[in-house]
Amino acid sequence: xxxxxxxxxxxxxxxxxxxxxxxxxxxxxxxxxxxxxxxxxxxxxxxxxxxxxxxxxxxxxxxxxxxxxxxxxxxxxxxxxxxxxxxxxxxxxxxxxxxxxxxxxxxxxxxxxxxxxxxxxxxxxxxxxxxxxxxxxxxxxxxxxxxxxxxxxxxxxxxxxxxxxxxxxxxxxxxxxxxxxxxxxxxxxxxxxxxxxxxxxxxxxxxxxxxxxxxxxxxxxxxxxxxxxxxxxxxxxxxxxxxxxxxxxxxxxxxxxxxxxxxxxxxxxxxxxxxxxxxxxxxxxxxxxxxxxxxxxxxxxxxxxxxxxxxxxxxxxxxxxxxxxxxxxxxxxxxxxxxxxxxxxxxxxx
Amino acid sequence: xxxxxxxxxxxxxxxxxxxxxxxxxxxxxxxxxxxxxxxxxxxxxxxxxxxxxxxxxxxxxxxxxxxxxxxxxxxxxxxxxxxxxxxxxxxxxxxxxxxxxxxxxxxxxxxxxxxxxxxxxxxxxxxxxxxxxxxxxxxxxxxxxxxxxxxxxxxxxxxxxxxxxxxxxxxxxxxxxxxxxxxxxxxxxxxxxxxxxxxxxxxxxxxxxxxxxxxxxxxxxxxxxxxxxxxxxxxxxxxxxxxxxxxxxxxxxxxxxxxxxxxxxxxxxxxxxxxxxxxxxxxxxxxxxxxxxxxxxxxxxxxxxxxxxxxxxxxxxxxxxxxxxxxxxxxxxxxxxxxxxxxxxxxxxxxxxxxxxxxxxxxxxxxxxxxxxxxxxxxxxxxxxxxxxxxxxxxxxxxxxxxxxxxxxxxxxxxxxxxxxxxxxxxxxxxxxxxxxxxxxxxxxxxxxxxxxxxxxxxxxxxxxxxxxxxxxxxxxxxxxxxxxxxxxxxxxxxxxxxxxxxxxxxxxxxxxxxxxxxxxxxxxxxxxxxxxxxxxxxxxxxxxxxxxxxxxxxxxxxxxxxxxxxxxxxxxxxxxxxxxxxxxxxxxxxxxxxxxxxxxxxxxxxxxxxxxxxxxxxxxxx
Numbered sequence: 001x002x003x004x005x006x007x008x009x010x011x012x013x014x015x016x017x018x019x020x021x022x023x024x025x026x027x028x029x030x031x032x033x034x035x036x037x038x039x040x041x042x043x044x045x046x047x048x049x050x051x052x053x054x055x056x057x058x059x060x061x062x063x064x065x066x067x068x069x070x071x072x073x074x075x076x077x078x079x080x081x082x083x084x085x086x087x088x089x090x091x092x093x094x095x096x097x098x099x100x101x102x103x104x105x106x107x108x109x110x111x112x113x114x115x116x117x118x119x120x121x122x123x124x125x126x127x128x129x130x131x132x133x134x135x136x137x138x139x140x141x142x143x144x145x146x147x148x149x150x151x152x153x154x155x156x157x158x159x160x161x162x163x164x165x166x167x168x169x170x171x172x173x174x175x176x177x178x179x180x181x182x183x184x185x186x187x188x189x190x191x192x193x194x195x196x197x198x199x200x201x202x203x204x205x206x207x208x209x210x211x212x213x214x215x216x217x218x219x220x221x222x223x224x225x226x227x228x229x230x231x232x233x234x235x236x237x238x239x240x241x242x243x244x245x246x247x248x249x250x251x252x253x254x255x256x257x258x259x260x261x262x263x264x265x266x267x268x269x270x271x272x273x274x275x276x277x278x279x280x281x282x283x284x285x286x287x288x289x290x291x292x293x294x295x296x297x298x299x300x301x302x303x304x305x306x307x308x309x310x311x312x313x314x315x316x317x318x319x320x321x322x323x324x325x326x327x328x329x330x331x332x333x334x335x336x337x338x339x340x341x342x343x344x345x346x347x348x349x350x
Numbered sequence: 351x352x353x354x355x356x357x358x359x360x361x362x363x364x365x366x367x368x369x370x371x372x373x374x375x376x377x378x379x380x381x382x383x384x385x386x387x388x389x390x391x392x393x394x395x396x397x398x399x400x401x402x403x404x405x406x407x408x409x410x411x412x413x414x415x416x417x418x419x420x421x422x423x424x425x426x427x428x429x430x431x432x433x434x435x436x437x438x439x440x441x442x443x444x445x446x447x448x449x450x451x452x453x454x455x456x457x458x459x460x461x462x463x464x465x466x467x468x469x470x471x472x473x474x475x476x477x478x479x480x481x482x483x484x485x486x487x488x489x490x491x492x493x494x495x496x497x498x499x500x501x502x503x504x505x506x507x508x509x510x511x512x513x514x515x516x517x518x519x520x521x522x523x524x525x526x527x528x529x530x531x532x533x534x535x536x537x538x539x540x541x542x543x544x545x546x547x548x549x550x551x552x553x554x555x556x557x558x559x560x561x562x563x564x565x566x567x568x569x570x571x572x573x574x575x576x577x578x579x580x581x582x583x584x585x586x587x588x589x590x591x592x593x594x595x596x597x598x599x600x601x602x603x604x605x606x607x608x609x610x611x612x613x614x615x616x617x618x619x620x621x622x623x624x625x626x627x628x629x630x631x632x633x634x635x636x637x638x639x640x641x642x643x644x645x646x647x648x649x650x651x652x653x654x655x656x657x658x659x660x661x662x663x664x665x666x667x668x669x670x671x672x673x674x675x676x677x678x679x680x681x682x683x684x685x686x687x688x689x690x691x692x693x694x695x696x697x698x699x700x701x702x703x704x705x706x707x708x709x710x711x712x713x714x715x716x717x718x719x720x721x722x723x724x725x726x727x728x729x730x731x732x733x734x735x736x737x738x739x740x741x742x743x744x745x746x747x748x749x750x751x752x753x754x755x756x757x758x759x760x761x762x763x764x765x766x767x768x769x770x771x772x773x774x775x776x777x778x779x780x781x782x783x784x785x786x787x788x789x790x791x792x793x794x795x796x797x798x799x800x801x802x803x804x805x806x807x808x809x810x811x812x813x814x815x816x817x818x819x820x821x822x823x824x825x826x827x828x829x830x831x832x833x834x835x836x837x838x839x840x841x842x843x844x845x846x847x848x849x850x851x852x853x854x855x856x857x858x859x860x861x862x863x864x865x866x867x868x869x870x871x872x873x874x875x876x877x878x879x880x881x882x883x884x885x886x887x888x889x890x891x892x893x894x895x896x897x898x899x900x901x902x903x904x905x906x907x908x909x910x911x912x913x914x915x916x917x918x919x920x921x922x923x924x925x926x927x928x929x930x931x932x933x934x935x936x937x938x939x940x941x942x943x944x945x946x947x948x949x950x951x952x953x954x955x956x957x958x959x960x961x962x963x964x965x966x967x968x969x970x971x972x973x
Binding site: 055056057058060062072073077078079080081082083084085088090091092093094095096097098099100102103120121123124128316317320321322323324326327328330331332334335336337338339341342343345346349350 | 385559560561569572573574575577578580597601602604607608609610611612613614615617618619621622623624625626627628629630631632633634635637651652655745746747748749750753754787788789790791792793794797798799800801802803811
């Protein structure tokens with residue numbers, strides 16, 4: 001268990017635009033190990049949703065199986081949650097999203113869940129540009145079964161068991177870029193300053209938003225020799241630039257260096273502000289993003305931040321040309337053609 | 351040599367090459383007979399191949415309305431040299447072998463007990479048509495024309511079908527007429543027409559229609575308000591997904607915006623397909639998938655989740671020959687146990703067994719109501735025979751006053767006015783069915799965590815033994831409730847009259863009913879029950895209890911349905927005699943009759959046994 005949460009709340013805790021305090025966005029007490037990176041990610045989700053003044057019941061949180069997939073219990077208690085089967089969250093999220101396009105979908109997965117057993121579903125959800133914020137809590141190991149290497153563990157990385165990993169690592173962000181993902185970000189559970197605006201931006205992005213979060217496993221993969229430990233990540237982190245998310249109707253107050261920053265308007269009117277960008281890198285250009293990511297990989301950097309964004313590609317509903325009204329709200333009169341039409345169909349079969 | 355003679359009672363088989371356009375000509379043949387008011391039952395016997403391999407089309411014509419398959423080929427129309435030796439061998443003595451004699455038949459292919467009718471189809475088309483593709487396609491129409499002369503198909507009926515099929519393409523209509531006429535004239539000039547086997551117009555099909563079960567299921571889903579279809583291509587269910595798409599595009603597009611009131615996802619595999627279905631149903635949209643046995647195997651894990659987490663799910667299983675890849679283009683009823691108990695742990699699923707296209711339509715629509723009422727997976731168990739063949743069927747009907755049964759779903763108002771704490775898995779009504787909430791309904795009430803892990807009445811994770819047992823027992827209670835909702839069996843006698851009876855389901859129905867009549871002609875009478883659903887309700891149990899011995903007819907090796915009856919109703923196995931057919935071909939009445947007869951030996955009166963030893967010879971005339 002991570003911590004014991006005091007039940008006392010200051011009566012004058014800050015409230016968001018909906019009049020809710022942050023407590024309203026919390027969930028049940030976490031049962032993950034103390035210091036688990038995943039709890040920080042849960043905290044960031046709570047903070048992001050609170051600050052964005054999202055109605056929790058308008059969010060559906062879905063997950064697969066594993067430590068990461070337990071976390072939806074620990075945030076947004078007033079949202080419906082769905083802890084599905086191992087590696088299959090993307091398909092469940094696809095169905096849920098098709099049923100009601102008006103909700104926000106938050107998919108939470110891990111490196112075992114997405115990079116191994118669920119690789120097929122992960123890949124195809126990206127191809128369809130499913131409108132979901134897809135957070136991978138990436139710790140390079142299978143925590144819930146006691147620390148086996150996962151498919152995102154780097155070659156030579158040593159877990160608590162002491163045996164160096166022998167297989168090539170799958171880079172989820174690089175893979176997503178290759179597959180045509182329309183929002184690709186990487187972050188670190190220990191960097192809330194960066195993670196919170198990324199989650200906000202992802203939730204505002206009208207398509208598949210991948211946030212691959214390095215989230216160390218304190219119990220099985222936080223030892224010297226591991227490339228997914230707190231220490232290693234802190235030492236090798238390299239940000240693409242500062243990320244700020246500016247919600248709809250808010251004045252941009254921060255000063256950004258001209259020529260060294262990009263403003264990305266989103267469809268709902270909010271903007272993502274990126275500043276202090278590296279040279280020769282443009283987050284709106286897939287080619288340049290792939291180059292930058294590959295470069296970081298070869299030099300051993302853990303590149304974080306918003307790596308790529310494309311706000312123009314239609315999401316799955318756009319591709320399938322579904323009606324604006326959520327499909328789950330259509331009734332008999334919308335859906336049933338009636339017996340007269342059936343009589344005509346019968347006539348064609350005689 | 352004598353000829354077989356019969357009016358409106360014989361079997362014609364066509365031997366073609368896959369991918370040569372024969373299907374369309376063969377369909378016209380069957381449709382013309384149907385339109386002459388004569389019951390007809392065509393079956394495709396096709397390979398797992400797109401082009402080049404042998405394919406057959408078998409049409410049983412039965413004035414009496416026997417729609418099951420019948421053994422024995424009376425007329426073979428062979429335009430495939432690859433399969434010719436086997437095709438010749440399969441003709442009944444005194445039957446007819448119609449073939450393309452552009453090339454002379456090899457002497458070793460000549461039998462002296464069948465009639466050969468050579469029509470130079472290829473040559474005629476070579477002479478008449480310039481386009482090579484047309485030559486090939488129209489060859490099929492030449493034999494249709496020859497058959498028209500040989501067995502008395504009404505030519506205007508065929509012409510009308512051509513007109514309809516090629517509406518607006520006058521050149522094609524003319525070419526088809528021409529090809530058909532060539533065959534017709536050739537037969538008239540060279541052979542004594544009609545043959546001993548011929549047709550006569552009747553009025554025996556009433557207002558019935560002819561369609562394949564997959565189309566009927568697809569239509570049923572459209573009418574039932576399904577909005578999300580997720581599927582993965584697999585024979586023999588693919589045409590079901592296609593049919594849903596076709597009719598949804600016709601009937602479900604907003605005329606003003608051109609937007610779709612449906613979504614179809616061709617998933618990456620069957621696992622994803624059922625995942626999408628579960629996600630959509632969880633979120634309040636009616637959703638379904640169509641697959642076959644291998645797909646159901648893959649979907650097991652998710653079916654267990656839907657059962658345990660209590661999420662409505664509709665799956666249509668168009669069964670084919672198993673196990674493994676098995677016989678992908680042949681029919682079987684061999685997914686019964688797989689479907690009934692799909693997934694690990696203690697699970698049971700509701701199954702429906704349609705036996706006609708009309709029931710495919712009705713049961714698919716019912717499946718959505720049942721799934722939402724019972725909050726559980728419902729599997730519609732059809733098969734290749736029903737799904738992919740044009741079956742005669744009563745017309746489809748939709749009651750315009752029918753409202754969808756969306757089951758127990760709490761609205762925002764109901765949640766708002768709820769004084770007590772909401773419990774997703776609380777049995778408040780005593781029927782084992784708890785109340786659902788759909789995501790997004792109420793800001794502070796009704797949210798819960800759906801999970802495949804054990805939980806208490808309030809959807810909170812628990813590993814407490816008593817809470818787990820309470821939940822599992824409630825699911826059993828729900829199962830008992832399901833018995834009241836699923837369709838009961840059909841009986842074919844007003845009152846049970848015999849100590850022995852026969853039980854069947856799905857596509858064994860026609861053959862079983864015909865077998866019952868054949869046996870009755872021999873003096874052996876049996877009561878009959880057709881089961882339409884699992885769980886078995888009390889009527890099924892009573893019928894079994896009332897009889898001393900029961901023949902359970904099914905199309906798989908292991909008598910799976912019998913096992914299910916024994917397991918669920920605690921029937922003495924000795925009482926249930928398996929009657930089986932599992933060679934991939936639809937079961938025949940004669941197979942059933944013989945197996946039952948064999949089982950009854952020793953119990954029969956001498957007169958019946960003599961009758962079997964020397965059955966009346968078939969009618970025939972000397973030439």
